[in-house]
Amino acid sequence: MNKKVIIIIVILVIICLALFGIKLSKTPEKGEFLFDFLGKEEFDVDEIELVNYIRYTEGGDNLITYTERDNIESLYNTVKSIKVGKETNRACEDNTTVYSFKMRDGTDFTVEVECSWLVLNNKRYEIVKD
Numbered sequence: 001m002n003k004k005v006i007i008i009i010v011i012l013v014i015i016c017l018a019l020f021g022i023k024l025s026k027t028p029e030k031g032e033f034l035f036d037f038l039g040k041e042e043f044d045v046d047e048i049e050l051v052n053y054i055r056y057t058e059g060g061d062n063l064i065t066y067t068e069r070d071n072i073e074s075l076y077n078t079v080k081s082i083k084v085g086k087e088t089n090r091a092c093e094d095n096t097t098v099y100s101f102k103m104r105d106g107t108d109f110t111v112e113v114e115c116s117w118l119v120l121n122n123k124r125y126e127i128v129k130d
Helices: 002-025 034-038 069-080
Strands: 048-057 060-066 083-088 095-103 108-114 117-120 123-127
Touching: 034 069, 034 083, 048 069, 060 069, 069 095, 083 117
Parallel strands: none
Antiparallel strands: 048 060, 048 095, 083 123, 095 108, 108 117, 117 123
């Protein structure tokens, strides 16, 4: 009887280890690109009139307004390539970048990155790195 109990325990341990190993081997969430996450179509980069790029650090804030096409396209591609991960409650106050796209039709679209987190509607999300 003791042999049967030992064999059952060993089998259960092996099954548990196998299941735990499978769980560990799953690839982490890859994240969704920002526009997909927002359910928003990518807008035409040619419709962007200017981009206000603001950096907030311990030293204060620094605003640069870009109107040149090359700079606008580069900043747009930076934002477009952000992959949104899981929601988090982590925050920081001394390293924030704001991308504010002003469109030709008068609308705007703003993206805020705080340290390594994306801030959308007062919620923070991990940014997935490739």
